Amino acid sequence: MARGRLNSGSKQGVELPKAKLNKQTIQHMVKLLSYLKPYRGKFIAALFFLFISSLTGLTFPKFLGSLIDASHGKHDYSFLPATINGIGLLAFGMLFAQAFVSFFRVVWFVQVAERSLADIRRDTYFKLITLPMNFFSNRRVGELNSRISADLSQIQDAITTTLAEMIRQIIVLTGGITFLVIVSPKLTLLLLCMLPFLIAFAVVFGRFIRKISRQAQDKLAESNTVVEETLQGIANVKAFVNEAYEAGRYNKSLREVVAIAVRGAKFRGVFASFIVFCIFGSIVGIIWFGSVLVSRGELSSGQLTEFVIYGIFVAASMGSFPELYANIQKAVGASERVLEILAEEGEPIEMVEHNNTVVEHIEGNLSFNNVVFAYPSRPEITVLNSISFEAKAGQKVAIVGPSGSGKSTMASLILQFYHPQEGKILFDGRNADSYSLTDIRNQVAIVPQDVLLFGGTIMENIAYGKLSATKEEIIKAAQRANADQFITGFPEGYETVVGERGVKLSGGQRQRIAIARALLKNPSILILDEATSSLDSESERLVQEALEELMKGRTSIIIAHRLSTIREADQIVVIEKGAIKETGSHEELMNNKEGLYRYLSQLQFESKETIEEK
Numbered sequence: 001m002a003r004g005r006l007n008s009g010s011k012q013g014v015e016l017p018k019a020k021l022n023k024q025t026i027q028h029m030v031k032l033l034s035y036l037k038p039y040r041g042k043f044i045a046a047l048f049f050l051f052i053s054s055l056t057g058l059t060f061p062k063f064l065g066s067l068i069d070a071s072h073g074k075h076d077y078s079f080l081p082a083t084i085n086g087i088g089l090l091a092f093g094m095l096f097a098q099a100f101v102s103f104f105r106v107v108w109f110v111q112v113a114e115r116s117l118a119d120i121r122r123d124t125y126f127k128l129i130t131l132p133m134n135f136f137s138n139r140r141v142g143e144l145n146s147r148i149s150a151d152l153s154q155i156q157d158a159i160t161t162t163l164a165e166m167i168r169q170i171i172v173l174t175g176g177i178t179f180l181v182i183v184s185p186k187l188t189l190l191l192l193c194m195l196p197f198l199i200a201f202a203v204v205f206g207r208f209i210r211k212i213s214r215q216a217q218d219k220l221a222e223s224n225t226v227v228e229e230t231l232q233g234i235a236n237v238k239a240f241v242n243e244a245y246e247a248g249r250y251n252k253s254l255r256e257v258v259a260i261a262v263r264g265a266k267f268r269g270v271f272a273s274f275i276v277f278c279i280f281g282s283i284v285g286i287i288w289f290g291s292v293l294v295s296r297g298e299l300s301s302g303q304l305t306e307f308v309i310y311g312i313f314v315a316a317s318m319g320s321f322p323e324l325y326a327n328i329q330k331a332v333g334a335s336e337r338v339l340e341i342l343a344e345e346g347e348p349i350e351m352v353e354h355n356n357t358v359v360e361h362i363e364g365n366l367s368f369n370n371v372v373f374a375y376p377s378r379p380e381i382t383v384l385n386s387i388s389f390e391a392k393a394g395q396k397v398a399i400v401g402p403s404g405s406g407k408s409t410m411a412s413l414i415l416q417f418y419h420p421q422e423g424k425i426l427f428d429g430r431n432a433d434s435y436s437l438t439d440i441r442n443q444v445a446i447v448p449q450d451v452l453l454f455g456g457t458i459m460e461n462i463a464y465g466k467l468s469a470t471k472e473e474i475i476k477a478a479q480r481a482n483a484d485q486f487i488t489g490f491p492e493g494y495e496t497v498v499g500e501r502g503v504k505l506s507g508g509q510r511q512r513i514a515i516a517r518a519l520l521k522n523p524s525i526l527i528l529d530e531a532t533s534s535l536d537s538e539s540e541r542l543v544q545e546a547l548e549e550l551m552k553g554r555t556s557i558i559i560a561h562r563l564s565t566i567r568e569a570d571q572i573v574v575i576e577k578g579a580i581k582e583t584g585s586h587e588e589l590m591n592n593k594e595g596l597y598r599y600l601s602q603l604q605f606e607s608k609e610t611i612e613e614k
């Protein structure tokens with residue numbers, strides 16, 4: 001059997017898909033092995049030590065056989081000492097040498113694998129975070145995460161364990177069979193007639209049993225989902241008085257788990273008895289026939305012992321191949337998936353922080369010129385259709401329209417997450433393509449609808465807007481964003497940890513942190529994606545004030561849901577189904593009696609009035 005995995009990061013129970021081994025897939029695997037190159041000296045030394053330790057391992061049956069024969073006064077091999085003590089001491093000497101060699105082989109293999117794997121992990125991660133947004137809209141985060149964790153751990157196992165084990169087993173198998181034949185061709189014939197059938201049967205049956213236990217695991221996971229769902233939605237369960245229903249659902253699922261496990265237990269029992277019977281049966285068979293040969297004087301008892309031990313070596317080695325082969329298949333599958341990411345074309349973003357500083361300043365003039373856009377993942381749906389508008393430096397332009405009309409998509413285009421299929425986006429009258437990506441993104445900031453805070457301190461979260469900011473700058477930004485007061489209200493102030501393991505901030509507080517972040521970034525162009533969920537009036541006032549502070553002296557593109565907040569905008573662009581319906585100031589648009597803006601405005605006004613009346 002393959003050895004326990006050394007420092008394996010693979011999650012238990014994660015069964016990775018296998019890939020077919022063919023020329024192409026093996027070439028892919030070899031490509032990843034190029035990551036071993038910087039450590040090739042150590043790797044070759046480890047391989048050499050592996051070779052030596054496997055060969056020395058093969059000498060022990062010889063020592064044992066010779067020891068037994070020496071006790072009968074026989075001297076089997078001229079290259080070994082003739083006395084019992086001489087052989088015993090030499091055997092210990094060899095054992096010591098093997099232990100020494102094995103230590104270095106294991107340490108070196110792990111060192112090489114860990115370092116090269118860290119290199120692959122780093123490259124894959126770097127690649128992932130510089131890939132264009134389109135890549136992410138087609139994939140789930142969990143799936144990408146598993147490339148970095150499960151897939152790479154599988155490759156790590158392949159380098160640390162599987163590869164070494166494969167080489168060791170090949171040496172043991174060929175050496176073992178050779179020695180078996182040398183000791184007794186007749187017994188070897190008997191052994192080789194039995195072994196392959198026994199192993200094939202054990203492997204097939206073993207797989208069947210593993211399949212059943214996986215079914216049981218899956219069922220258990222299913223029942224755990226019931227618990228998870230119920231606990232997450234506990235308020236719903238209680239509100240609908242559905243405790244009994246949920247308990248029944250869980251109980252049913254548990255009964256299914258037990259049924260599968262019990263069925264598996266029977267097969268497991270048969271398998272265990274069969275294996276024990278076969279292993280001991282074949283040993284008894286060999287010793288039985290061997291004893292006949294010993295009694296006929298064709299074999300010495302020492303040679304019979306030698307043979308039995310070699311036989312066990314060979315059987316264990318044959319038995320380990322199916323698992324090793326399966327592991328290689330999984331590693332090949334994993335490397336295919338990792339290479340797929342490495343082969344993708346990333347955005348031109350430098351991984352060295354100071355190389356990403358602003359080279360060309362943007363004053364803040366922004367215009368869309370007949371922009372036509374469809375998401376690459378859904379090319380048949382045109383999301384923006386011939387959009388043109390202009391925001392002069394320092395102006396406030398609001399974008400208004402029903403849900404799904406394409407407002408956030410326009411923000412994504414300004415940030416260069418995607419590129420229009422037709423038309424142009426201009427910064428200070430120059431095509432966006434003529435700037436470096438980092439220049440644009442460094443000078444455009446977005447305050448999104450759902451502010452994502454990282455699981456660090458408030459200080460770190462604000463500093464995300466400018467990593468080099470000093471503590472004073474951060475506090476100043478927080479003060480300007482109306483956030484200082486609530487932050488200093490926490491016992492740990494700016495060092496308060498937020499996110500899952502820390503305090504939960506309210507929507508308005510999160511928004512103000514995002515505003516502080518944007519203030520630190522000090523962009524020329526600002527995109528405000530207004531939160532749809534309304535804040536209470538005090539919180540809204542604080543956020544609105546902070547936004548006003550943030551918008552001062554910059555071009556602001558406001559994606560507005562509440563039309564009351566954009567009356568002062570220099571220009572309002574009303575879009576519907578990806579096309580501009582009308583543009584103008586609030587007054588101009590309100591004067592258009594048939595206009596969409598006036599209609600939406602009245603709708604909001606009326607619904608507000610009805611709420612207030614109630």
Ligand SMILES: Nc1ncnc2c1ncn2[C@@H]1O[C@H](COP(=O)(O)OP(=O)(O)OP(=O)(O)O)[C@@H](O)[C@H]1O
Pocket residue numbers: 137375377378383401402403404405406407408409410
């Ligand atoms: N990543 C994406 N891939 C494919 N289609 C998308 C993607 N993001 C948005 N869309 C589609 O593009 C259209 C416009 O979406 P967008 O988010 O820009 O609208 P919106 O006006 O901002 O809506 P809301 O006011 O609800 O936020 C929608 O039909 C949406 O389904």
